[in-house]
Amino acid sequence: MRVLFIGQYLLLLALYLVMGTAKQPQQVVGDYNDVLMHFAGYAVAGVSVSIAFARQAIWLKFFQLFCFSTLVEIVQYTLPWRSFELKDIAANSLGILVGLACWQVVLWIRTKARVSTENNREGS
Template sequence: MDTHDSGGRRRVRPLGRPGRRGGFDVRFTRLVGLDKWLHAVGYAGLSFLVAAAFGRRGWRSLTAVVALVVVFGGAIELVQGALPWRSASVLDLLADAVGALVGVAAYRGWRAVRGRVRPV
């Protein structure tokens, strides 16, 4: 997976270049697994959409969105823990919570930008 330049230094192979493991360099997932990144991205999208569905901008309603999405993630983890072929993970729930916070922050930013832009 690692490639070296002429000086013997490591260099990162760009995404999509042919090679082992489909040509994708996945070293960024060593600190936090790829599944945690996927959890965070998925729950960011979910919390953004739930916040948009509620349509309110106040911190109280956005806090409720985060709580609702995290409770949903916790329920899924509990169900997974009961299934013999799946496992529950507190780290997955933490990734869900981080994603929910990022999604609500993105929604808040989107609303702020959308409020300043006037349609032509």
């Protein structure tokens, strides 16, 4: 099962790379708010990396995605039809943090539910 999660995560990164280097991305995804798309995309990536690499330290998950998103921006700088934007890196970083935080909340809720269920069994 872990292989599927890792595969999904790598596919997501490949999609981000293709979209990040496309000549006319508006034709592929439409003309939406660019910063919002960066934020949402990397929030999803934050959850995805958390599932794919569950045992990896949270700071390492952030660093991995931050480096990837920065690398995509650097590649965009070299392409005449794209541009390097610090605001995109900022939106990506915030999205990563939100995605990682959301997954931590999910884990916390699952742990609380498990403890509650175990306590109920012992009390019966």
